[in-house]
Amino acid sequence: MSSVRTKTRTAGHVKRTRPRGLSVLHQEQIEDSRQRILAAAEAAFTRNSYGATPVDTIITIAGVSRATFYKYFTNKFDLAKGLIGIFTPKLYAVFDALPDRPTRSQTRRWLHKLLKLYEDNRQFTALLGEVSASEPEFFPETTAINTRLLERLATRIPAFGKAMSGRREHARLHVMAHLRIQHLFAFCNSVTSKGWVVDVEAGIACLADDLTTFIIDNG
Numbered sequence: 001m002s003s004v005r006t007k008t009r010t011a012g013h014v015k016r017t018r019p020r021g022l023s024v025l026h027q028e029q030i031e032d033s034r035q036r037i038l039a040a041a042e043a044a045f046t047r048n049s050y051g052a053t054p055v056d057t058i059i060t061i062a063g064v065s066r067a068t069f070y071k072y073f074t075n076k077f078d079l080a081k082g083l084i085g086i087f088t089p090k091l092y093a094v095f096d097a098l099p100d101r102p103t104r105s106q107t108r109r110w111l112h113k114l115l116k117l118y119e120d121n122r123q124f125t126a127l128l129g130e131v132s133a134s135e136p137e138f139f140p141e142t143t144a145i146n147t148r149l150l151e152r153l154a155t156r157i158p159a160f161g162k163a164m165s166g167r168r169e170h171a172r173l174h175v176m177a178h179l180r181i182q183h184l185f186a187f188c189n190s191v192t193s194k195g196w197v198v199d200v201e202a203g204i205a206c207l208a209d210d211l212t213t214f215i216i217d218n219g
Contacts, residue, residue, distance in 0.1 A: 033064060033068055033072065034072045034082075036063070037058065037064060037068075037073065037079065038083055040058045040059075040061035040062035041062075041079050041082075042083055042123060044058050045080075045123070045127055045130075046123045046126075050076075050130040050131055050134065051130065053076070055069065055075070055076050055079075058076075077131070077137065080138075081131075081138075083124065084124060084131070086124065087124035087125070087128070088145055090117060090121065091145075091149070092148070092149065094110075095149050095152055096152060098157075100156050100157055101215065101216075104208050104209060104212045107212045111208055112204065114188060115188050115192070117188075118189065118191075122192055125192060126189075126193040128189070129189050129194075146178055146182070147164075149181060150163065150164050150177050150181065157215060158218070159177075159214055159218035160215075162218060163176065163177035163218075164177070180214060183207065183210075184211075187203055187207060191203070
């Protein structure tokens, strides 16, 4: 009986202390391969544009096999969404910095931060515009991004809280809130990625007045 118990304890001990280093190494290799593919895609899209870049080009730059590519991404569109996913947390951080009840001057300063984010991440914002224009399936993705941003604002700014309440009487506010987000993004993208030659300060002042009025009037 004692011998059986000893064997059981020993077996259990071996099972609990099974080396896990290979599992950690495997996870690191998986992440490394995925990051190499994403980096290759970013370089290729920046050099040739999204539409002009075939998957084979990305595979060659990344130095991986086709099997490895399709292990992590189903197609080029899926890969583009992965790249844009790197940018969206930065976007959320900027929106989190919008004051709860901003003055017009505070909103203008905030809009300068948003514009700088677009300037500093031009490759991602340009890709966002390209994918939106060429992939109809991406529209739900962009709408989801906008919705998540509005939901974050809704937790602390009453006007957006009403807009995202889902109540029938706030249906107009819901549309107005989405339009304001779209206008902000369109302006930033037009200036940084489309080469729109415009009085940027005038544009920011106009957008700031509109956004501040929306927050104050519906708070």
